Amino acid sequence: xxxxxxxxxxxxxxxxxxxxxxxxxxxxxxxxxxxxxxxxxxxxxxxxxxxxxxxxxxxxxxxxxxxxxxxxxxxxxxxxxxxxxxxxxxxxxxxxxxxxxxxxxxxxxxxxxxxxxxxxxxxxxxxxxxxxxxxxxxxxxxxxxxxxxxxxxxxxxxxxxxxxxxxxxxxxxxxxxxxxxxxxxxxxxxxxxxxxxxxxxxxxxxxxxxxxxxxxxxxxxxxxxxxxxxxxxxxxxxxxxxxxxxxxxxxxxxxxxxxxxxxxxxxxxxxxxxxxxxxxxxxxxxxxxxxxxxxxxxxxxxxxxxxxxxxxxxxxxxxxxxxxxxxxxxxxxxxxxxxxxxxxxxx
Numbered sequence: 001x002x003x004x005x006x007x008x009x010x011x012x013x014x015x016x017x018x019x020x021x022x023x024x025x026x027x028x029x030x031x032x033x034x035x036x037x038x039x040x041x042x043x044x045x046x047x048x049x050x051x052x053x054x055x056x057x058x059x060x061x062x063x064x065x066x067x068x069x070x071x072x073x074x075x076x077x078x079x080x081x082x083x084x085x086x087x088x089x090x091x092x093x094x095x096x097x098x099x100x101x102x103x104x105x106x107x108x109x110x111x112x113x114x115x116x117x118x119x120x121x122x123x124x125x126x127x128x129x130x131x132x133x134x135x136x137x138x139x140x141x142x143x144x145x146x147x148x149x150x151x152x153x154x155x156x157x158x159x160x161x162x163x164x165x166x167x168x169x170x171x172x173x174x175x176x177x178x179x180x181x182x183x184x185x186x187x188x189x190x191x192x193x194x195x196x197x198x199x200x201x202x203x204x205x206x207x208x209x210x211x212x213x214x215x216x217x218x219x220x221x222x223x224x225x226x227x228x229x230x231x232x233x234x235x236x237x238x239x240x241x242x243x244x245x246x247x248x249x250x251x252x253x254x255x256x257x258x259x260x261x262x263x264x265x266x267x268x269x270x271x272x273x274x275x276x277x278x279x280x281x282x283x284x285x286x287x288x289x290x291x292x293x294x295x296x297x298x299x300x301x302x303x304x305x306x307x308x309x310x311x312x313x314x315x316x317x318x319x320x321x322x323x324x325x326x327x328x329x330x331x332x333x334x335x336x337x338x339x340x341x342x343x344x345x346x347x
Contacts, residue, residue, distance in 0.1 A: 040066075067100075074106055083329075123152070161188060177205070177207070
């Protein structure tokens, strides 16, 4: 059993995992020979990374029932995003996915992971995604979590980036009763780059633990963490963002920022930015702020005929929009905006 004091999770027991019987890879057999995309058949362990915790990772290693493996050969570039979609329902209530992405030198791709559920099911998700970005490769990973309010979500993600490679993460956290998400990027090569853009919306009694870490090992490596959040009702959130400059990461630069809007007095928001440094010649910036909606903006919008709720919704949407607009799917952008609006209507 797992106890997670930061967000009040007591004595969690992992469920038995039945087979996930749905197709979840879009276009599995229609890609050119330079691309290998198939359901994950075997896994391997990297002991340097434990994601949300050793118990979560070991459980995935021993019980995964789904997951995709994508291997891009050297110089291969995919223009259209690859979609991995998991929909949990009464027949498929649990997803334990193990995803592996290997981008050889000079390759480029965008992969969208979409986790959602039917309204009636109490779904469970625990996943692990590993990215290996070789020299001069670019990998964009978009993760959308919109499970219903009786579900649980746990997601661990790690990237290993070599020289002049780049990994761009986008995380959209909109659902589940309790959610833990961990993103760790190892910038191992010279001029490697990692970017993480996230939005989260906490409503009702939802609890979230968000851990984001950039580990600089290569010289002249670059990282950026940009987080926008909204909390309302009695939601609770812990944010931990870390920049870690290891010895040898000279001339590297890292930046992290979190801004959260607090819409109700009973929400609880803990933000813990961290900066660790073993190298002299680096630059790291971090900032975290929390506050209520600007009354001047609210007054201006209400003076134009909007209700208070609609005015607040518009301000939140404008905060989220720069990140949502980077999702290369108009359908998904509309669905995410609709989910944000639905949660405001139910508030």
